[in-house]
Amino acid sequence: MALTKEKIIDTIYHQVGLSKSQSRSVTEGLLELIKRTLEKGENLLISGFGKLVVKEKSARRGRNPQTTEDLQLRARRVVVFKTSGVLRDKINRK
Numbered sequence: 001m002a003l004t005k006e007k008i009i010d011t012i013y014h015q016v017g018l019s020k021s022q023s024r025s026v027t028e029g030l031l032e033l034i035k036r037t038l039e040k041g042e043n044l045l046i047s048g049f050g051k052l053v054v055k056e057k058s059a060r061r062g063r064n065p066q067t068t069e070d071l072q073l074r075a076r077r078v079v080v081f082k083t084s085g086v087l088r089d090k091i092n093r094k
Helices: 005-016 020-039 085-092
Strands: 044-046 050-057 060-063 070-073 076-083
Touching: 005 020, 020 044, 020 050, 076 085
Parallel strands: none
Antiparallel strands: 044 050, 050 076, 060 070
16 A cells, blocks of 8 residues: 555644645645755755665666666766664564
């Protein structure tokens, strides 16, 4: 099951008691803050959940697996998620 933005909005609406439009505004605002932070290349730490880390990938050689043609992959930034110890323990609890 995927957690969608609509499900997050509904959960805030039912559990927090905000109106639907306020719940949508809070969710959109939080997601926008996360996006702006990552766009700047800054890491995002959420205690008890994990850390979103922006990593620089240098240009490198690659290969198209269908044609086996050699390619030059451009330099880019990627986002990596590292779980916190607390979340990791909860996930692995039996």
